[in-house]
Amino acid sequence: MAANNGEDQQNQLSGHKELAHKSLLQSDALYQYILETSVFPREHESLKELREMTEKHPWNLMATPPDEGQLLRMLIKLINAKNTIEIGVFTGYSLLSTALALPEDGKILALDVSREYYELGLPIIEKAGVAHKIDFREGPALPVLDELLEDESNKGTFDFVFVDADKDELSQKGD
Numbered sequence: 001m002a003a004n005n006g007e008d009q010q011n012q013l014s015g016h017k018e019l020a021h022k023s024l025l026q027s028d029a030l031y032q033y034i035l036e037t038s039v040f041p042r043e044h045e046s047l048k049e050l051r052e053m054t055e056k057h058p059w060n061l062m063a064t065p066p067d068e069g070q071l072l073r074m075l076i077k078l079i080n081a082k083n084t085i086e087i088g089v090f091t092g093y094s095l096l097s098t099a100l101a102l103p104e105d106g107k108i109l110a111l112d113v114s115r116e117y118y119e120l121g122l123p124i125i126e127k128a129g130v131a132h133k134i135d136f137r138e139g140p141a142l143p144v145l146d147e148l149l150e151d152e153s154n155k156g157t158f159d160f161v162f163v164d165a166d167k168d169e170l171s172q173k174g175d
């Protein structure tokens with residue numbers, strides 16, 4: 001990763017404060033320490049670019065924080081996931097984390113009611129060379145999941161699902 005200058009670091013610090021509200025950790029200072037010493041040094045340069053672009057968006061608090069992005073990456077690698085579903089893409093931070101963690105022939109069915117959000121991050125995803133792994137579909141996730149469930153041939157084909165939208169309703173589809 002390229003070394004940060006002072007201004008870059010200042011920008012990152014202001015980003016931490018907003019992201020810390022979503023963290024499981026109760027202490028902003030501890031969260032910031034973890035980001036600086038463990039998360040940011042391991043963050044892929046395309047994820048950094050996407051995160052910094054998203055921080056300027058009025059709905060930036062919707063974005064997956066970078067520590068969770070790394071957890072996703074770890075889980076995907078641990079189970080050797082190949083075929084995944086993501087529900088709730090926004091600008092694509094978790095989607096890009098997943099795409100980077102998957103093998104070259106890995107696939108993500110990515111669902112979001114807004115293509116507009118997805119297209120904000122798409123140029124960065126394309127530059128990272130992983131757009132071919134993504135099948136983005138615009139619209140509510142539930143009908144797509146129902147369709148997948150109806151088709152018996154889909155049984156056992158998905159090995160990882162990240163639900164980051166409408167969790168109450170969609171959790172009923174967890175089986």
Ligand SMILES: C[S@@+](CC[C@H](N)C(=O)[O-])C[C@H]1O[C@@H](n2cnc3c(N)ncnc32)[C@H](O)[C@@H]1O
Pocket residue numbers: 062063064087088089090091092093094095111112113114117139140141142164165166
């Ligand atoms: C918390 S954000 C997702 C954050 C994203 N995972 C990231 O890494 O930045 C929730 C997203 O879910 C989308 N959404 C809300 N309800 C939905 C639904 N029923 N089906 C699909 N997407 C939905 C919203 O448009 C929004 O982009």
